[in-house]
Amino acid sequence: GYGLHTSEELLISPKGQLITDSIGKYKIPTSDCVPEKFHVALLKNASTKGNVYSSKGIGEPPLFLGISAFFAIRDAIKGHHRQNGIDNDPLLLPSPLTPQVIRLACADNLTGRFAP
Template identity: 50%
Template sequence: MDACCSLNPAIDIGQVEGSFIQGMGLYTTEELKYSPEGVLYSRGPDEYKIPAITDVPEEFNVSLLPSSQSTPTIYSSKGLGESGMFLGSSVFFAITDAVAAAHRERGIAEDFTVQSPATPEWVRMACADRFTEMIPRDDPKTFKPWSIPIA
C-alpha cells in the first residue's frame, strides 16, 4: 500500500487490514433483508452477520511501500481504508471461482448467478449436489416470503 509519508506505519497497516476485513464482510456475509413491503429488517450489526476475529485469515500480509515519493496525501492514513475495502472483493471472486470449479467437477454446464453477498447459504446451494437437490424449491405463488432479495 502506498501510504505516502506515513506518520505511524502500524496504524496505517491496521487501517488496511481492518478495511480489507470490512470489505470481505460486505461481499460475503452482510446480507440486507427486506420485507415484502420494503421495510429493511437488517438495520445494524446485531441483525446481520459482520466479520469476527475468526474470519481473519491466518496469514495476512500487508506492507507499506518504503519511502514513497508520491504526492502527499491529506492526513496520510485517513485515505487508506477505501482501497483496502475493495480488496475484500478478492474473497468474493475466490468463492465464485470455487463454485464454478464445483460445477465443472460435477459436469454441470449451466450458468449460475453470482450473488453478493456470497453468504454461506448461497454458496452451499450454488454448489448443486445431491444434498442441495433434497431441498424443496418453494413455488413463489404458494406462500408469502418473510424477506425478499433486492437485486
C-alpha cells in the first residue's frame, strides 16, 4: 500500500509501451523504508467468529494503511504552502507521490518554472 501511493509509478512510452515493466525499472519499497519503531496490535475479544482475530479480509488493510502515507505527505506540502503564503486549496495531487511530484508540488522559485 505504501509503495502504491509513493513510488510504484507506471511509466508509458509515447508509443504506448509500459516502460516500468521489470523489477529493475519499477521502484518498490524495501526493508529500508520501514520505520525503526513500528508497533502493531491485533484486536482482542472481537465478536465475529470464524476468522483470525475476527478479521474480515487480509488483502485490503495494507492498501488502506498506505493511503495514510499519501495524505501525510499531502498535509506536509499544504503546511509548506501555508508557511510560504501559497494559496493552493484544494491541493490536487496524483498518486503515486514520487519525489519528483512532491518537489514540484512544493512550488518554490525553481520548481515554479516547471509546474503547470
